[in-house]
Amino acid sequence: MTGRLGELALGAGLVAAVATALLWARVALLGVSARPARAATWATLAMAVLACGVLEVALVGHDFSVRYVAENGGRDVPLYYTVTSLWAALDGSLLLWLLVLAGCAVLVGSRRPERAGPLQPYAMAVIGVVAVFFFALTYFAANPFASVSPVPADGPGPNPLLREHPAMGVHPPLLYAGYIGLVVPFAYGMATLLAGRADRLSVAVVRHWTLVSWALLTGGITLGAWWSYAVLGWGGYWAWDPVENASLLPWLTATALLHTLSAGRRTPALRSWTIALACGSFLLVLVGTFLTRSGAVASVHTFTASPLGPMLLGFVLLSVTVVLGLLVWRSGVAAGTQPSPLLARESVMTGNAVLMVAIAAIVLTGTLFPLLVQAVQGHQAAVGPGYFNRAAVPVALVVLLLMGLAPLLRPGRTADLRDLRTPALAGLAAAAVVGLLSRPGVLALAAFALGAYVLTGLAQALIRRPGGLRRYGWMTAHAGIAIVAVGVAASSAYTVSTERQLRVGESLNAGGVTARLDTVDRLGADSGMRVRVRLTLGGEAGGTSEPQLRYYPARDLTVSVPAIRSGVTGDVYATVLGAAPDGSGATVRLAVNPLVWLVWLGGGMTALGALAATVRTPSRRRTATPAPEVPVSVGTA
């Protein structure tokens, strides 16, 4: 019954999405009233809400006759993780995807035309087409509402890794919102090409949506890294896994897009390079979805193989072809601008954007290379993290170098390099101090130096010229990136770990911290078995640490839950790898990870800084031109 209602909602949503696309296209081409198109957009959202709601009701009500609940629900799962199960597997996460997409459509579509610009109907038609595709995908290839017979008495619960950390409730929705928000820049880019008309208001809309999506993506990626660190138990937060790369790729191109938009704010419309970045970012979202949801590339996060792959691949290829074709066809509409002097604001920001795209190209190559090898040689292959560290990290360091110029840049003026003296000295001093005290390696040393240089430059600029919310916003974001760089360098250069088989009473040592094995307890919990190990920490840390092993019989999976004690200088990270059946000993891994918290802090600062930059300052709005047809971009842009 519930399943039928959900299926009905999906089908109606598909129809509403088709109507949305067609009605907005009609508005775009014939200039008729947009009221029916808006109604269709709302109807699409209503159906997406209904579908998600029905699945949530089925999950919470343990209705195992619904396929998705039978596969991912469980009577012993706590309520919070039952609710978050909606996005714990592929089919349900597609519903969340639909919900966010329809939400974006309503937000863009219900804006008044004088604020959303004359390209709104075109953009809405594009969003409508994307919605049609994803509704069709969910309805035909990944319907979570299919009925199960006979109805099982209980389900296995979501993947245990996804019920070990509260971040599971926030990380996927944030990431999805960030991904899907990028549909708006894509739609406006396509609209510019389709209409063959450049438009100023679109720049403001695109910038606003890119900034918001970028902030959400940044938050989502940071939370994902934190989740990986706190749950996966291998001690790291980034493994260059295809799923991680899939989230990084659109982030990189969206960063480039933001910078070209800000650099070109004086130019009246979206240029070809900007349009290519706007379309490219969303296409990378689709490519990432294809890579990680189709089983094409082996990954830690791999969802099971499904008929989704071919459909997604088809849509990606079609979109790429259409975008490229339009770009070539309309090359006149979106012509570039005159080049600026080398150290002018536009040049530096464009330069940084080019480097972001270069990093994206490197990461994309590394992620797709296994597919290429398999196609050519017929062998499965994997590209190790070494590739990304060697190829992408140096370019990222050059990005930091250019980022240090940001505080010196003002519209219409070339940067005065003399202002770089203090930051450069600070960077050299940091490198000298760190280099004298330890041997972290060239890349880490460069990251420390560049981090200090960027932060000093920002501090200097802040003292000399305080600004509005927007200026504080980008400065906070830049500071966050520099802090992440320092955190990553410190944690990858100075992490020490040991792992040993211990008997009760024995201890092991890592980086000045000793851990003595006190007890090994086996606890028979209702949802399986747990082994809890109690360690007494000596040395600088002190206190106790209780890592666990949890066994989930329904999934036949053992999860090693690390115990992390965080301090100012770093974390003491303990994991149990195994335990003797009689409780006489356990294999323990002890690691000291210095300054990892800087990564979370920096990521959070970057996301919040970007959000702050989206806020329209009232004083600015008041000074904006009151003319009704152009209440323009002054605030939003």
Next chain:
Amino acid sequence: MTPRRSRALLLLIVVAGVALLVAAGLQNTLTFYRSPSEVAGHTSTHERVRLGGEVVPGSLRTDGGLTRFRIGDGTTEIAVEQVADLPGTLREGQEAVVEGTLDAHGVFRSDTVMAKHGNEYRPAQAGGQGSP
């Protein structure tokens, strides 16, 4: 040089730089998946590969920080040695992927073991799995 030309040149330099970094980065970081039969027939012993197959029942031994087991694909079995305790990650009769090289005696020296549970690989790391 005209501005258009110089921009094209700059773009060319960036593309060349990226290509260089990609080519250099792929040296020694690309590993192939091989089945035990393929590894057994292979003569090059220094190539780093990922060996995937079933952990042969009855072959798993752990002592003194060394884990020994055999990985098979039904026709061939390869002896694997890993300097690490891997309790809990490997189970006999289940799929696993190990990464390392084949030594002169036909023993596979692994440094990373990935056990397959159901549909998911989970890195059970011993030193090598990724930078933090």
